[in-house]
Amino acid sequence: MTAYERPSAPGSVGAPGSSIGPGSSGAPGVDGRDTDGHDAVVLAGGAARRLGGADKPGVHVGGRALLDRVLAACSGAAVTVVVAEPRPTARPVEWAREDPPGGGPLAALDAGLRHTTAAYVVVLSADLPFLDEKTVERLLTALQEADTEGVLLTDSGGRDQPLVAAYRSAALRRELAALRTEHGELTGLPLRRLTNALELTRITDPVASFDCDTWDDIAAARARIREHGHVLDEWITAVKDELGIDLDVDTGTLLDLARDAAHGVARPAAPLTTFLVGYAAAQAKGGPEAVAEAARKATALALRWAAEAKADDGTAPPPTAPSGTGTGTGTGTGAGAGTETTTGTSTGTGSATAAPEARPDAG
DSSP states (O other): OOOOOOTTOTTSTTSTTOOOOBOOOOSSSOTTOOOSSEEEEEEOOOOOGGGTTOOGGGOEETTEEHHHHHHHHTTTOSOEEEESSOOOOSSOOEEEOOSSTTOOHHHHHHHHHTTOOSSEEEEEESOOTTOOHHHHHHHHHHHHHSSSSEEEEEOTTOOEEEEEEEEEHHHHHHHHHHHHHHHSOOTTOOTHHHHTTSOEEEEEOTTTTOOOOSHHHHHHHHHHHTSHHHHHHHHHHHHHHHHTOOOOOOHHHHHHHHHHHHHHTOTTHHHHHHHHHHHHHHHTTOOHHHHHHHHHHHHHHHHHHHHHHHHHTTSSOOOOOOSSOOOOSSOOBOSSSOBBOTTSOBOSSSOOOOOOOOOTTOO
């Protein structure tokens, strides 16, 4: 598989105007940074031996790189640090690298933590296709409410997944320092040396904890995403990432608009109308409210268009002109003794009812 690339993506490393580059500071945190909330550290530098050495963070699942899917899930972090060689990403991140590269998860985690300052840190691997923002929020909420040092997910077999977790940053730094003192360095040490020393809360979530270690895992993830219950949301999210759009809209409203445009006007009107709605919202420099207002106007127009069509084809009653006067040519008689002149004015004691105006295409 080839690496995921998005040349000049907004906010990506290498994109014009981007000020975010590889992290090189060895000091913990950056001066002036808000320490409220939480940070995120994503470990994305593994060798992927069971994938034949493929660039696992760049493998596409549902049209999106695995790394980008994880970055979307932790988008609420004040700072997101990816420990790997820099690459284009859909969201802005800071970059860090363990020394030496390939030194293992503990060395990578230590390198990432040096760029964070928040009291809580979400620690994730870069191969979690079903991780979402709700799961990250769930981990953080449980950590804030629990009297423990971390909250992690367990998989369907009950196994701990320490790279799908939220931790108290101070606890991680304390134990990493202790391990460094004991062993001299962190390179090559397994992650369990850290987690075994922490008091942890566990949450079982077989879906969010699913990671892609093999090509069979990749195939299973791709198949699930294409299931009927998931495909639309996955597609919309993929399109927004591809276009650099960070906007939550009511997809139901847009689908209703597309239906009304297709039924009331013509089938090709559906995609064109929804495109124009999005363009109008962008021109107004608005958010979801601007999309909703543009969709409301377009829907009303489509319904008026459909109502006119029904009136013209005889499925709806034609409008009736007021009684008492009529216009036309030739002669005619009303209910009384008056006559209608060529100027179209009717006189007399009775009333005349005007016929509906002929359609422009009438013979």
